[in-house]
Amino acid sequence: MEMKCKTCGRALKTEDEGIIWRRCEICKTPVCFNDIHYMGTKVKGLYKDYIMVIPVCEDELKRKK
Numbered sequence: 402m403e404m405k406c407k408t409c410g411r412a413l414k415t416e417d418e419g420i421i422w423r424r425c426e427i428c429k430t431p432v433c434f435n436d437i438h439y440m441g442t443k444v445k446g447l448y449k450d451y452i453m454v455i456p457v458c459e460d461e462l463k464r465k466k
C-alpha cells in the first residue's frame with residue numbers, strides 16, 4: 402500500500418514504517434522523519450501523572466496554541 406507524508410506529500414512505503422516515517426499519534430496519518438514533531442502529553446498514571454513524548458504531525462502543534 403502506498404501512502405503519502407501528510408506534510409510534504411512524499412511517497413512512503415508500508416515496510417519503511419519506523420525507518421523513514423511514523424504515524425502521528427493523534428490523527429494516525431503517516432508523516433516522514435523530516436516533518437515529524439514530538440510533543441509532551443500528560444498521561445494519567447497509576448500513582449501519579451507523567452509526561453509521555455509522542456510523535457505528531459505539524460498540524461497538532463498548531464492546534465495546541
Ligand SMILES: [Zn+2]
Pocket residue numbers: 406407408409410411432433434435436
Ligand atoms: Zn514529509
Ligand SMILES: [Zn+2]
Pocket residue numbers: 425426427428429430457458459460461
Ligand atoms: Zn496529526
